[in-house]
């Protein structure tokens with residue numbers, strides 16, 4: 001049974017790009033007489049606004065999407081992400097990193113990975129006593145995955161993309177990725193991987209901008225012994241200027257289109273679904 005999902009972050013109103021993504025996932029479930037789920041990815045409480053969640057639900061229902069209940073809200077599951085982090089820590093695969101962005105920039109010209117500059121590893125080798133001392137002094141820290149150790153533990157990995165075929169996982173491209181921060185006690189990578197497994201998602205459909213993120217998700221699946229879904233990374237819609245649609249393009253929000261008298265069928269036609 002195919003299980004797909006749409007997983008928006010409530011950081012703004014949905015736009016045509018989201019409509020395309022949500023309809024793509026919904027159509028894949030419908031075509032296979034499968035199930036369609038919705039998840040609200042609201043872990044980043046600095047950027048997410050609770051008020052956007054009801055408008056997201058309104059927009060999706062207006063588009064004609066039907067999803068199963070309950071809707072999973074990530075902010076209600078911080079304890080699950082915490083215990084997953086504890087598991088990695090117990091295996092010695094996680095370490096506290098006290099570096100600020102400035103410290104990382106000052107460490108020299110680090111090569112860039114999909115999430116930004118690769119972490120030079122400064123805090124990986126701190127002694128236990130230094131870690132304790134810094135924690136006790138109240139210094140803020142992030143939790144980073146020791147990527148090389150994690151790769152050694154699970155060995156080579158593959159994942160399958162419906163367009164790209166078999167893909168060799170390259171989590172090393174990310175280096176020691178951040179899995180939690182003081183102000184955000186889990187990361188997108190950790191929460192999305194655990195939730196797709198917990199919700200029984202068998203086909204992850206999302207934009208091609210997240211294609212590379214799948215490398216790190218595949219590593220996390222192996223570390224937590226989770227089932228591996230199939231993937232489809234769809235192209236991103238672009239505006240008339242050729243730029244990818246983003247939340248800043250306010251005229252393109254589904255709400256504004258609806259208020260201008262556009263019908264759901266017209267929006268579906270606009271995105272070609």
Ligand code: GLU
Nearest residue numbers: 007008009041192205206
């Ligand atoms: N929450 C992410 C976003 O709004 C999507 C995550 C995913 O589909 O894996 O960009």
